[in-house]
Amino acid sequence: MINAVGRDIPDEILEITGKEPFQGNFYLDDKPMTKVGPTIRPIMNNKKSKLVASIREALIKCEAHDGMTVSFHHHFRDGDLIVNMVMKEIHDMGFKDITICATSLGKAHDPLVPMIEDGTITRIESSGVRGRIGEAISQGKLQGLAIMRSHGGRVRALTTGEAHVDIAFIGAPTSDDYGNLRGIGGKADCGVLSYAIVDGNHADHCVAITDCLVPYPNFPAHISQTKVDYVCVVDEIGVPSKIASGAAKPTTDQRKLLMAQYCTDVVVNTPWFKDGFSYQTGVGGASIASTQYLAEIMRDRNIHMGFGVGGLTKAMCQLLDDGMARVMLDVQDFDLDAVHNLKNVNHHRIPAGVYANPLNKGAVVNKLDYVVLASLEVDVHFNCNVVVGSDGMITGAQGGHPDTAQGAKCAIVICPLLQGRIPAICTDVTTVTTPGESIDVVVTDYGVAVNPARQDILQALREADCVPLRTIEELRDTAYSIVGEPDKVEFEDRIVGIIEARDGTIIDVVRQIKEIKQPAVYKKKGRRRANG
Amino acid sequence: MTNPNKYRLRRTMMFLNCQKPGLIKDPYIYKPDSIMLDLEDAVAEREKDAARYSLYHALQEIDYRGVERVVRINGLDTDLWREDVRCAVAGGCDSIRIPKTETADDVRTVEYAIAEAEREFRRPEGSVLLMAALESARGVINAMSICDSSERLFGIALSGGDYSKDLQISISGTGVEFMGARQHMIIAARAAKVQCFDTVWTNLNDMAGFRKEVEIIHSMGFDGKSIVNPRQIPVVHEIYTPKEKDIIFAEKVIKEIDQKKAMGIGVFTVDGKMIDIAFYDGAKRTIALAKASGVYKGDL
């Protein structure tokens, strides 16, 4: 069936998953829904200790079994040691047919590939997958379907019961012996535990893993003792240098600075840029530079940010410290500056559900004026692809992209026109991960395109005459005139994954890549021989 | 007839190594006035041939969107420069930069080769312009005759690196060692009615020093500066953007002189003060700069 972004979602997939094709951003607005809760084992016996000696003991006590679903958060980013540690134990105990329900998976988890190959792991649900797991899924090695859902979408899936976690493993920088967990302190300081809070609420069993046991009570707890069954102390839960690694140095790349300048010009010349405006941005060089340009203009015009939200960086926290922003709402910390900034009383932790769940009574993203995002590809319908590379290989994550893009009044995507020879502005994205109706402005090094659905923005930018305005088709044509129109990437028929829209409908599917032989060999007979 | 491009705006001329495809594929997004595709110092000795093939196809196939394409050929003391000229002219370059120019004869030697190449590759005679880089004490001393050497020559440029070696000094960053050369060259260029360009600033970590130097050469009268990194372009363009009061004044000067001349009146006043006809060309330049900088939306 063709969905609202023109993608064909095969009936068999709709049947297997019991899902509907994507119907547009507001399909489920105001529709009644029921929340489900976990089945838990109350702890009334005050003599019972929650401490377990090993992950194996925790697995046994939580009744680990074939076919179960285990969950993880990604606050330790590339420094995460929890996923591999737990999965090794599960693998060694011989369990099969496991579903991993993670908030994200990355290069740190390359060691899971053999477990995918031997059938230990048969399904993966994540906001995306980087590194070798992505390749393995694209190559068809995962027996079941991979489900890619946004940060908000994951909370929604767990809340509705569409996804169900048997055992959640929550890496906690600090914990006491009764499972009060905090994201701050310890050796693997990551600041917040925002993505894992929903696991505490909805998993049947919840195991805290820490390398820093502190005296009871570890308060104020980010995840409460009332959610945690067991506490396991291990030597190391993360590699600190890789946890807060996102602190991009200020870029000196003029191409990025150019796009940052265009982006800032778009922000300051649209109607929402006034005292009290709200803003979210990313960790890329252009995003950070753009935040710095923005800060200068805010100072000049005495305009203060009402709130900033998201994965936070030094550049955003600086605004708070300088009194240029009133509040920061934090779901993730990309650098140590952001972690340390949590000391500021106006820097608040929020759970992923509060941040982005589409099916609660209104998430923070709904109050966003601006979000600045990146994208691997944007097509002439403004659809974005942040998960599948132009070569067809799974290589990225939705993260909060679809959530914030839908929520913000002005969603800006920064994207260089060309990535090497690959045109990032194209006729059709490889895979739709954020629908074009959510995207308002595309900023490239060759000019800025506004979604024609947003005549208000177009008019504001025309009047300001601040950036080179192009249509999205013009940008695409420019790209193709430089690099040539790309051939379509060929896929196998088999579907290896689905991309969920925020609301759980299917916005696109991911197919197995066709293995291509490298080098390809071309031959031509010599004329002498042909004549002879 | 003078080539209409001879006096085009050249605030920034960005150096690019012809041998680096990643650099030459789209430098126009940074909006330099000119790019200088280098076959000389940036290209290793054993890649001189490779650089020419890259240059030829870049000139032929990449749409540089109106940015002037200057090619720096190898020095006249090499056996490379003649083929460099053929390649550049055949490819369709706008201008050729002669390195290490010492005398007017150097310019005329290259001019002859260009004319020959124009005939060989059926380009209109005079379509390829010339500029001369002065990189030695002798070259700087001969600035006047070099400026006067050819109708094709649109300007001269100081090349600070080699010049400082010839002077037996090192570059201080204060500009004191270039004071004489700069002053001498700008006077010669103005006398010959050609343009004058300043040397590169290579320390990318010292953007404040760069800015200061651009302010100095701007106030000395230089038409522009050689650029080694796109980051330097916005700084130069900003400094070369006329101030609002200068634009308003220039506009008044042009309108007053045009009007009075049409009426046959030879006395001009702006804001109640008498002005000289000599203000006219300067005012025209101010408006042209203001247009290029995107700050002039008037009707002149």
Add this chain to the structure above:
Amino acid sequence: MEILKTAVAGTLESSDCLVTIEPARSGLQLDLESAVMQQYGRRIAEVAMETLDRLNVQNARVSIVDKGALDCTIKARVECAAMRAADHEGRVNWGGVIR
């Protein structure tokens, strides 16, 4: 054009390609590896073969390792490698075989 010896042109930097040409007894063989094989492999091979054709290279083994080079770079590298392999010196026929 006779390929007399093995020659190389280009680099493995982004937006460039590395072209190697070796003598072969009969016919042309092109081995192509590319970071953008799916989208541009066909086009790169086409450009390389056309270029070799213009240079009248009939017998050679050519290998290209491409890092996202534009057509103009593919041409330039193939030409340079071929000219080197043929020991070509002196004036180049710009706008003739090179175009």
